[in-house]
Amino acid sequence: MTSASSSPSPLPAPREVRLRLAEPTRFGRTARRIDGAWWPRSDDLARELTALLGVLPRAWGRISSVLVNGDTWPDCPEQMVIAGQTVHVGHTDSPTAPHTVCLLAPGRGRYDLLVVPPATAQAEADLLMERAVTQGA
Template structure:
């Protein structure tokens, strides 16, 4: 007796948030332009943002608003519920914001992350992320 071949299962979805944060020192906070780097798996912000927000330091507080380049993301809702909390997503069309994500937490502050393109090679992403956390650019 032979059995029917099992259909090939799809590859597992990528997991884990690829995030590097710079050491925060309040004395030079005004000099730092970038607080870290994020390398999402896809350009689907609706799928990627909850994982990112779940990995941020508690000291950053609850992120209530996110600003992103509107043209760079395939799915970019105006509002999302993340961990039971509303998060407003604002689109910009600024050339300066093309590879950046701005996170806002009321009463806590603002944090800017470099967004490494999902299609970047591991070596390229590593260089960009390292530079973001060490040089703030």
Template sequence: MTAVLQPPLTPHPLLRLSLAPHSGLPHHIDGAWWPHSYDLLAELPRLLAGLPRTWGHIAGVTVNGATWPATPGRMLVLDQVVRLRRSTATSAPHTVCLLAPNRGRWDLLVVPPDTPQDTAEQLMAAAAVGGV
């Protein structure tokens, strides 16, 4: 397992994240994230910084191994260690799973970075209302 220290964030366009409204019922998809690249070491800190505080500290992130390039076993994000896992499941190639101990699990649709804007916006809007 390798630990990677995350350099300070460089200026980038805004975080592209759309979340489903909070309810007592579980969602299949809790929202959508449209990263700017498949560089998880650059994209993940922005995602985690933009999540609702009520989600708590995200301690584990699972990404699809076929979609994302190799990742370290853990990384330092916002002064906290986040464990990274790669899944080989073919059932959810475009999702990321976020785990917060004693808080919950959230699954986000990952809109591929090279998706045209109009298509990406439609996917994100559908995910925010549970239509994906």
């Protein structure tokens, strides 16, 4: 088992995390299958995930597990320590979700984010992120 510390290198400031979230319903969840869109700056999942989890809404609760596509993120630790908490990272090879990340929060639910590849051009990324939060991808 491999693990990564949350402090191997400086993290992006929260304002630098490129994240758009869909509006929650009155029950606190979105009525969509996609809860938002995330545009990481690199393929370094340990670094990017640490920054992402640091800016999620408090209402989502503590994320304890993350499920990523193994083809998209082949080099990721099985667990990470983020803000003193262990986060388990699992892989899926589902062909239906190659560009999503699933975040699990005990007692709160599951949150699915569309992942825009890091090398995507700004205009295309903006369009993909807007569609994800307005149309549910």
